[in-house]
Amino acid sequence: xxxxxxxxxxxxxxxxxxxxxxxxxxxxxxxxxxxxxxxxxxxxxxxxxxxxxxxxxxxxxxxxxxxxxxxxxxxxxxxxxxxxxxxxxxxxxxxxxxx
Numbered sequence: 779x780x781x782x783x784x785x786x787x788x789x790x791x792x793x794x795x796x797x798x799x800x801x802x803x804x805x806x807x808x809x810x811x812x813x814x815x816x817x818x819x820x821x822x823x824x825x826x827x828x829x830x831x832x833x834x835x836x837x838x839x840x841x842x843x844x845x846x847x848x849x850x851x852x853x854x855x856x857x858x859x860x861x862x863x864x865x866x867x868x869x870x871x872x873x874x875x876x877x
Contacts, residue, residue: 780805782870786812789824794876799827807870809863811840818844818851825852838866 783806789795795810795817802808808831810817817824818839831837832854841857851857858866867873 779871780807781872781874782807782809782866784809784811784873784875785814786810787876788813789817795824796827798876799831802831805836807836807838807866809838809840809858809866811843811863813847815839815843815847815849815851818849818855820850820852829854838862 781803783798783802785795785798785808787794791813795814798808808828816822817828819825828837832852835854835856837854838856838858839851840863841859844851844855844857
């Protein structure tokens, strides 16, 4: 059963993204929003663990948050608007928000 994991806290000040990556299954997706999009800065220590997820096509980010923070995200990251977020939530069996 595939789960969409949603993380909104910065990995530079919080351990939720690291915890999420430990339990991320082979068919799970990861959506970064809010301050979590800072992890998409290529070359950062936060980006390296995300690279495998990005290469598998299962890494997503809210475009509005990426743009608002002027993050230069890799083209491997699938950027979504809010309608895309809703559709992604429907496409996965479960959604787990890391509050």
